[in-house]
């Protein structure tokens with residue numbers, strides 16, 4: 001992705017310093033504790049992966065960051081600001097976009113209309129069409145299907161659109177929830193190459209993935225979640241060589 005269109009707003013945190021800090025986060029559904037004290041740090045410019053089995057709390061963590069779930073205990077800080085006091089809208093305006101699990105595109109709208117909905121924070125026509133150009137440069141398949149109803153896209157194309165829609169806000173922090181889920185390997189490859197380009201252009205990324213191999217390949221550091229707790233963390237090269245990780249998540 002070209003860098004002529006900077007993220008908005010640009011974080012005041014310098015590159016390489018903590019942009020997002022999750023400190024001892026506890027979250028519950030009714031009486032059931034889904035996160036039991038999760039601490040995660042994401043430095044500006046990194047791709048950080050969050051891996052772990054079904055139900056470990058990955059989606060819960062992302063939803064809590066964007067304020068879709070209340071914080072029971074703990075603190076989330078983004079670019080020096082306490083997210084706990086912000087609304088969902090304020091979090092998005094602060095520069096954070098979530099690509100949710102299952103994509104959640106609007107199937108009855110065209111591809112272009114879906115993208116335009118993501119540009120709620122810069123409605124000026126020129127700026128919007130420039131950002132669409134950036135998304136098309138990243139995902140040419142999306143560019144070829146602008147007038148197509150989004151519901152008729154393939155699963156992989158829908159994931160590209162969901163990521164594109166999130167990028168329309170020009171986020172400084174992009175949260176991705178299982179971008180490879182249910183997608184043909186060839187398109188998964190394209191999607192991950194695109195994610196790498198987005199990171200190169202200066203967007204910080206939190207990547208939730210059950211495909212541990214992919215997550216460890218593309219991320220610099222990773223956190224392993226197990227039943228609501230961080231079981232392990234480290235740089236991805238070290239984790240990929242770890243016997244426990246190999247046995248539990250990489251099929252031996």
Ligand SMILES: Nc1ncnc2c1ncn2[C@@H]1O[C@H](COP(=O)(O)OP(=O)(O)OP(=O)(O)O)[C@@H](O)[C@H]1O
Pocket residue numbers: 029032034052053054055056057058059060061101210
């Ligand atoms: N709306 C909900 N109501 C009650 N419990 C929930 C709800 N959503 C999630 N949970 C529970 O919280 C725990 C964490 O779920 P979460 O969706 O965060 O896991 P995950 O790591 O994203 O799993 P997956 O890989 O399957 O997406 C699970 O035990 C789950 O059953």
Ligand SMILES: [Mg+2]
Pocket residue numbers: 058059060101177
């Ligand atoms: Mg999930």
